[in-house]
Amino acid sequence: MIVLPQGVRHMPGYLPRAAQEALVDAVRDVVLQAPLFVPAMPRTGKEMSVRMTNCGSLGWVTDKELGYRYQPTHPLTGEPWPPIPDALMQLWQEVSAYPHPPEACLVNFYTQDAKMGLHQDRDEVDFSAPVVSVSLGDDCLFRVGQTTRDGGTKSFRLKSGDVVVLGGEGRLCFHGVDRIYPSTSALLKNGGRINLTLRRVTKAV
Ligand SMILES: O=C(O)CCC(=O)C(=O)O
Numbered sequence: 001m002i003v004l005p006q007g008v009r010h011m012p013g014y015l016p017r018a019a020q021e022a023l024v025d026a027v028r029d030v031v032l033q034a035p036l037f038v039p040a041m042p043r044t045g046k047e048m049s050v051r052m053t054n055c056g057s058l059g060w061v062t063d064k065e066l067g068y069r070y071q072p073t074h075p076l077t078g079e080p081w082p083p084i085p086d087a088l089m090q091l092w093q094e095v096s097a098y099p100h101p102p103e104a105c106l107v108n109f110y111t112q113d114a115k116m117g118l119h120q121d122r123d124e125v126d127f128s129a130p131v132v133s134v135s136l137g138d139d140c141l142f143r144v145g146q147t148t149r150d151g152g153t154k155s156f157r158l159k160s161g162d163v164v165v166l167g168g169e170g171r172l173c174f175h176g177v178d179r180i181y182p183s184t185s186a187l188l189k190n191g192g193r194i195n196l197t198l199r200r201v202t203k204a205v
């Protein structure tokens, strides 16, 4: 068994298959209203390999000119993001131990070649709320480090239905997705992986 940093919680198989299917349907509705966009790195404009959208009152976006940020509208359509599905609001209540609702749900789509470099989630104002992450579809190799980039890291597999909570001491741990394992799940008809992360962005008053 691997020991994770304080505050990082991996809950294997938290969501049963039926709940995973319901979330995939909900994500499909989100994508119809808020199409996937191609995130690009600040300054260099280098495109990331994941495709993204959001639901919630705020969504995380990034592009060459304005960099990482949260905004209330979709960068391409200018429309507000669709609401966070009830099942995710409920999941937040179950696992976040935080008394205020999430404001953003970032939806990441990974094809079999996509990955996400080691980073911290630090564009939120309020770090007292955890980040709650749900994996759907193909397995990935997830890497978690310390709160500094040069700390040691541990890697483990995330499977469909797994939930990860980065909270407390672990809220600012570096983390990333090193690879996707193709064809390890039949949940998504066209394969690949979806990751949903629920975040509180602003300080609750
Ligand atoms: O896909 C994942 O499991 C992690 C996603 C992530 O770290 C992020 O969107 O900030």
Ligand SMILES: [Fe+2]
Pocket (backbone or CB within 6 Å): 119, 120, 121, 175
């Ligand atoms: Fe992250």
